[in-house]
Structures are given as C-alpha cells and as structure tokens.
Amino acid sequence: MIDCSELSGRMPDVIAGRSEWSAEEARHLTECDVCAAEWRLVRIGSVLYAGREVATERMVQDVLVRLRAGEPVALVPRLSWRKFAMGLAAAASVALAVWVPNRAHQSAVMALPARLGPVLPNLSNVTDEQLYRISLANAGHLADGVPGTVPHLGGLTAADLEQLSSLTETR
Amino acid sequence: MIVSATDLPSDPELVAAWCGGDELAAAQLVRRHAAALTRYLAGAGAASSEVEDLVQETFLKAFRGLSGWRGGGSLRGWLFRIASNLLKDRFRQSKGRVFLEINDQDLPDHSDPAGELAASEAEQQLREGLSRLPHMQREVFLLRVQQGMEYTDIAGVLGTTPGAARVHYHHAVKRLKEWMG
Structure with missing residues (x-):
C-alpha cells in the first residue's frame, strides 16, 4: 500500500538525488492523479529559471572591483550580539561583585557613628581636664584593639625598633 | 587533466583563504554560488533587472561579514539568507510588489x-x-x-x-x- 503523503514528502529528495522511487512507487506516480500532479509540479519547480544565463565572469569582476573600492572588509571577526551580551553580563557581574561589598562596607561605615555614639562622647565641648580623664579611663580599653591605638611601626627608626623589641622581651 | 569534485577546495577552505587576503578564493566562491542565487532570487520575485545587482550585493555583504557565518551551516544557506533579507528590503522599498517577468533566456532549452x-x-x-x-x-x-x-x-x-x-x-x-x- 502506497502512502501518498509519504511520497509527497520525498519528492524533492528524489529530485535532489537523496532518495529514489521503488518500482511500485514509480508505477503509483503514473496511476494516482493527485501524486502525478504533484510530481509534475515538483519537477517543473526543480528546473525553474534553470535556463537563465548568468554572466558569472562579469559578476566575479564586478564583485572584486566593488570589494577593492568599498569599505575595508571585516577580516577581523566582529563582535556578534551574542558575544556582546556575554561581555555585558560579565562586566555587570564584576561591577556587582565590586559594588555590593562596597555598599556593605559603606553601610557599615555609615552605621559606625550610630554604633559608637553612646561610647564616644562629644569631645568638642569637653575641657582639657575632662579629656585627660577620659583618655586615662579608656586607655586600657582602647589599647585592646580600637584602630588608631596600634603604633605605626613603619615610621620607627632601626634604633627605635631595637629599643621597642628589647622592652617587649624584658616584659 | 580532469579535476574531480573532491579535488576542489571546500567552501570553508575558500572562506579561510579569502580571509587571508586571497582574492581568487572570493572569485571561486562567486563562480560556485552565483547561478543558484540568481535562480533563487528570480523565482522569489526579484525584478529581472535587479537580480544581478542583488546577487552582487549578496556576495559583497557576505565577503564583508564572513565572521557572521558559523562554519557549521552551509555557506550557500547563509548566502541564501542574506539574499532573502536583501530581497525583503527591496520589497519594502517597492511596497511589496512581486515581479513576474519572463524572458527568452529564462526558458529551458529543449530540442x-x-x-x-x-x-x-x-x-x-x-x-x-x-x-x-x-x-x-x-x-x-x-x-x-x-x-x-x-x-x-x-x-x-x-x-x-x-x-x-x-x-x-x-x-x-x-x-x-x-x-x-
């Protein structure tokens, strides 16, 4: 039993040489009016404009002349939209990676005065004597690790360092 | 000397040669695909007077943007794609008119x-x-x-x-x- 729709689907492949009719199929194409009409249509379509002459050599020359005269040919691969999108995504993720920690750091810094508010008094109205007392009272606490109390060793001379290390050893 | 089809350089080889500056490779690609593009554009409704120009435009656009061709697909398919887009542009310019012309040279030669x-x-x-x-x-x-x-x-x-x-x-x-x- 021949399936007309299966034959219909294969017609262009037979024309293109990718498939061929069996004897039974070939006979069907002459007996079935529907298939015969379509087979004729496909055969005509396959040679449509086949007789049209193409002045190939003139076209070759024209194309080469226009290529030479025209804008520089993009021999270096251009950035496709896909590569552009990938690049954009990569740049965005790097920006986010940098921005988000900065934001976190920034908000931590912004929150610092509020956090330290009760701890650090407003020193602008404090007298020298009061200031001295405060410094004495906090000396031990501050030395425990508040930034600014750690001595900056980079500014010490070799002699200072020697003296400092000898003091530490003796303690 | 007879040259078999397998001796001829493939499309990707010619494309690589053209990208290396070999004009003869470009010429060979035009020779190989011009007739198919001409038939396709004529059948698709391009005006007879415009077919050759469209084919040339197709090649120029292709040669200027060969990086857009992914070697996985056939070069001819890619050329058809360019040709089809160029034809669509022409249709837009001519407000959608499809040209139907018949010339003696278009007819098959039968004895x-x-x-x-x-x-x-x-x-x-x-x-x-x-x-x-x-x-x-x-x-x-x-x-x-x-x-x-x-x-x-x-x-x-x-x-x-x-x-x-x-x-x-x-x-x-x-x-x-x-x-x-």
Whole structure:
C-alpha cells in the first residue's frame, strides 16, 4: 500500500538525488492523479529559471572591483550580539561583585557613628581636664584593639625598633 | 587533466583563504554560488533587472561579514539568507510588489518544440502561481524544490523552525496544485 503523503514528502529528495522511487512507487506516480500532479509540479519547480544565463565572469569582476573600492572588509571577526551580551553580563557581574561589598562596607561605615555614639562622647565641648580623664579611663580599653591605638611601626627608626623589641622581651 | 569534485577546495577552505587576503578564493566562491542565487532570487520575485545587482550585493555583504557565518551551516544557506533579507528590503522599498517577468533566456532549452512550449507554459504557470503565494510559502517551496534543501537548512535560511517550514511547503504545494489545475 502506497502512502501518498509519504511520497509527497520525498519528492524533492528524489529530485535532489537523496532518495529514489521503488518500482511500485514509480508505477503509483503514473496511476494516482493527485501524486502525478504533484510530481509534475515538483519537477517543473526543480528546473525553474534553470535556463537563465548568468554572466558569472562579469559578476566575479564586478564583485572584486566593488570589494577593492568599498569599505575595508571585516577580516577581523566582529563582535556578534551574542558575544556582546556575554561581555555585558560579565562586566555587570564584576561591577556587582565590586559594588555590593562596597555598599556593605559603606553601610557599615555609615552605621559606625550610630554604633559608637553612646561610647564616644562629644569631645568638642569637653575641657582639657575632662579629656585627660577620659583618655586615662579608656586607655586600657582602647589599647585592646580600637584602630588608631596600634603604633605605626613603619615610621620607627632601626634604633627605635631595637629599643621597642628589647622592652617587649624584658616584659 | 580532469579535476574531480573532491579535488576542489571546500567552501570553508575558500572562506579561510579569502580571509587571508586571497582574492581568487572570493572569485571561486562567486563562480560556485552565483547561478543558484540568481535562480533563487528570480523565482522569489526579484525584478529581472535587479537580480544581478542583488546577487552582487549578496556576495559583497557576505565577503564583508564572513565572521557572521558559523562554519557549521552551509555557506550557500547563509548566502541564501542574506539574499532573502536583501530581497525583503527591496520589497519594502517597492511596497511589496512581486515581479513576474519572463524572458527568452529564462526558458529551458529543449530540442522538442512541442515539449518546449508545454514546459514553458507550465513554468510560466508556476511562476504566476508562485507570485501569488505569501513570501514564506514561496521561498520555502523554492528552497525545497528548486534548491533541493532539507527543512533544517531552510529553517536556518528563513529564520523559522523545520516544522514550520514543512507546513509552509505543504500549503504552497496545495495552492500551486490548485492554481495549475
């Protein structure tokens, strides 16, 4: 039993040489009016404009002349939209990676005065004597690790360092 | 000396040579694909006077943007895609008119005058029928029947799916059969 729709689907492949009719199929194409009409249509379509002459050599020359005269040919691969999108995504993720920690750091810094508010008094109205007392009272606490109390060793001379290390050893 | 088809450089080899500055490679690519592009554009409704110009434009655009061609697909398919887009632009410029022209040089050369006449009449009928089809159906039919392409490649050329291309093809065949009686 021949399936007309299966034959219909294969017609262009037979024309293109990718498939061929069996004897039974070939006979069907002459007996079935529907298939015969379509087979004729496909055969005509396959040679449509086949007789049209193409002045190939003139076209070759024209194309080469226009290529030479025209804008520089993009021999270096251009950035496709896909590569552009990938690049954009990569740049965005790097920006986010940098921005988000900065934001976190920034908000931590912004929150610092509020956090330290009760701890650090407003020193602008404090007298020298009061200031001295405060410094004495906090000396031990501050030395425990508040930034600014750690001595900056980079500014010490070799002699200072020697003296400092000898003091530490003796303690 | 006879040169077999396997001795000829492949499209990717010619493309690589052209990208290396070899003009002869470009010339060879034009020789290889010009006729197929001409037939396709003529069948797709390009004005006879514009077909050659469109073919040239297709090659120029292709040679200037070969980086856009992914070596996985066929170069010819990619050329058809460019040609199809250029034709669409021309249609837009001409407000959608599809040209239907017939010249003596377009007719197949048959030795049998009666057969030639019948063939030319049938071909003329087909051209008229094609000009009445929606552009997707017309182009799918041409790529499938005239150019012998598979649905996967057709889908790549026309920016659609193989399934949709198959549907367009069957609609085109149905309408053309009705038109040709």
